[in-house]
Every structure is written in structure tokens, then in C-alpha cells.
Amino acid sequence: MFEIDTSQIAAQVCGAIKEISRNIEPTCLAALQNARDRETVPAARFALEKMCENADIAAKKGYPVCQDTGMCVVFVELGKDVRLTGKLLQDAVDDAVRDGYADLRKSVLDPVTRVNTGTNAPAVLHTDIVDGDEVKISVMLKGFGSENMSAIYMLNPAQGLETAKDLIVATVKNAASNPCPPVIVGVGLGGTFELCAKMSKQALFRKIGSHNPDPVLDDLERELTERINSLGVGAQGFGGGTTALGVFVRKYPTHISSLPVAVNILCHCSRAKVIVIGKEGVRYE
């Protein structure tokens, strides 16, 4: 049994918040730069140039990339041979959010009273027990311009995968300029209502340019990317060839009566980091 104090997890989450609020995820930035170099529509190229320039200023001067520093979403995959000590995991992660967001925007409030919590806590924490003796922590600062454009559909089996594909593309089309395209699209297929939504968020941690290990899903991702990039929405909705930097799909078995489809949209500034704590120390994926 490998013991980890939750304060070690908090320290990593806090460090990640400070770092990724100022630095776009590297594969996302590279994809933006590629899109800028290819774009021929003047207003879209202008937008992509400003996005790349912004990333540069943020990294060099230590300014938050975007004023919407988001709500902090944390996935913890806890190895079954790890024993957590110290505070409750949720409390430790919320400590990390309070510290990490000290000089960032506080965007989190009570949904009924609309009174701000004042600290950006609590985080949205998902915990899964997995094999092994490591803890994998995936941290994302999720902006809500794009979160608001996300959707979930409970299709019936007769509608099938073709309808699912049409709806995924239509969701990005209808979101249009609102989620700050070029976007990254996370898709969940199957499971239950809540698992489907969770998978669509987890999919957003994939690196741009990475392939899905499932060849059928990999083909599906390629097809969806091509269809979305032919919509003509383009950077900031100004037209052109880059509406999505990537489309990533996860699936899980579902019920004979249903085909759940979740589409979680991420803006062009992906702020995400994956940390693994194990016996040999800390590594970043």
C-alpha cells in the first residue's frame, strides 16, 4: 500500500491552476499556429493571429490567457493500492482552488441566489478507482462560453449513429461563434445520461493530433472533424477552414432502449494538465 497525503495532490493541483491559466496546452497552441498559417479568410486570419499573439503575451508576462479562468474540473484516477491520508480529497482540492485562484477571476456562485463563493471553490471533482499504485490527476480550467454551448441527446436506437453524427455536427454549427472557435469537441457515446456527459468532458484531455486507439472511433473522429471544418464557421465565427482543432470520442455500453450522445465544447484556449503521483515521484503526461 502506497500512502499519499491529499495535501500533495492539492499542491500539484494548485501549481497546475497557476501554470495553465497563463499557458495554453502546448498541442492546442501548435494547432492554432498551424491554423493561422493556413487561413486565407482575412477576418479569420486576423482572429487567429490575435489568438497566437495573446498566447505569447500571456506566457511571457504571466497574465491569464483569458479572463474567464473557468471553473476548475478535476478527474482523479486513484490506484486501488494507494491509501489517501490527510484531509478529504474534495477539501484538499478545494484548498488548491482557493490558493490557485487567488489572483484569478472568481466566477463560481450559488445557482439559486447567484451569490459568488468568493474563492472560485468548489472544484468539480470526479473520482474513479483504477488498478495500480499511482494517482492520476487531470486538471482543466473550463470556461463557460463554450460550456454553455454543450449539449446532451438521448436518441432512440432507430435513430442510430448517423443521427448522432448529424447532431454532433449541428451542435457545433448552432454554437457558431459563441464558444470561441476554433473549438475542441469532446463526445460521449453510450452509457447513461450522466456517464455520457462525463465521458465527453474526459475526452477533452486528449492531445491534439493524437489518434484514438479504437480504429472505429478514430475513423469517426476523422469524419466528424472533416464535416465540422466544412461548416464555414471558422475562427471566432468569421469564416474559413478551421472550426475545430480536434474531435475526440469516448464510448461505453448502453441500454437496448437508447443511444445517449453528449457533446462538450472547449474553446481555442485549452487549459489542461495531467499529473501522475507514484512511488518514483511526480510526472506530467
Place this chain on the structure above:
Amino acid sequence: MNEIRLTLPLDKAAIAKLNAGDGVLLSGQMLVFRDAGHKRLFQSIQNGKPDFDYVGETIYFMGPCPAVGDQVLGSCGPTTSGRMDKYTPYMFDHGLVAQVGKGKRSPECIDAIARNGGVYFAAIGGAGALYSDTVTAVEELYYHDLGTEAVRRITVKDFPAIVAIDSKGRCIYKD
């Protein structure tokens, strides 16, 4: 792109020359507020005693980060304008000249902008650090309890944007 330099407050003659798709660099003063500020202003308007006036102004939909380092105002890119659509026709009909935000607007907003000879600029969403570098002064005016959503007046220099809806009601966004 050759950007057109514009000075705020904008006059209707300068606005009339702009076409959807033009790049602009804005310099001068803007009022800044977003969802909660609009909601509260409209409550005061409905109560017959507006909390403040916006005639002749340019309103920027934005809620900043706290300032860090040598920033005058923290990171400060645009938020989604569509959430302010329900307030927008009334405001253009009562003297507002321009809005700055990001994203498409309702047909009612486009009509109101056209019938009043106004303009809607799209700033580049997500470019918070870049916009922070354009801010030379900031003053928090009203609704201090709203934190990042308080009403502010900012002074900008060479703030880049695109004309998204021009005074003829032409729009850069496809349906």
C-alpha cells in the same frame, strides 16, 4: 488586414463608413459591464429611476481578472454577447451607440442596430492578455458588490476588433 483607427466616443458619421468585416483599432473610453450589471440596470429602468446613463456610449461586455504584475486591468477579453440580446434593442433605441463583445446576435438586435445607425464590434474571444495590454486606465463606477461584474469605465488604446454588424444591418456571421 489594414485596421481602421477609430476614436471613442463614436459619432454616427464615422460609424456609417464602417462595413461588416472591417478590422478596427478602438481608442478612447468604453463602459464595461455584462450579465448581472445589465440585469440590475434594467430593474432600475423598470422602477423608473435608471442607476446610470449610457447615451452616446460604447458598451463592452466583459468581466476582468484581477490585475497582476504591471497590469492596469487584469486579463479582459470579451464575453458572449448573445446573453445580453434581451436588453440590447431597448438600449440602442435609447441612445447607445455601439457594443463590443463576441458572437452572433439576435435578428431583433441587428434590426435595432440598423434602425439607429449603431455598430456591433466583435473582439477576439480568449485574447484576455492581449486586451489587457490595450487598457491605459480603469475606474469602477457602480455595483461594486458584483465583483468582476461591476460597472467600469476603461480607457483603451488600439483595441483590435472586427465590425460584426454594421449600421446597415449587415452581419459577418453566417446563419
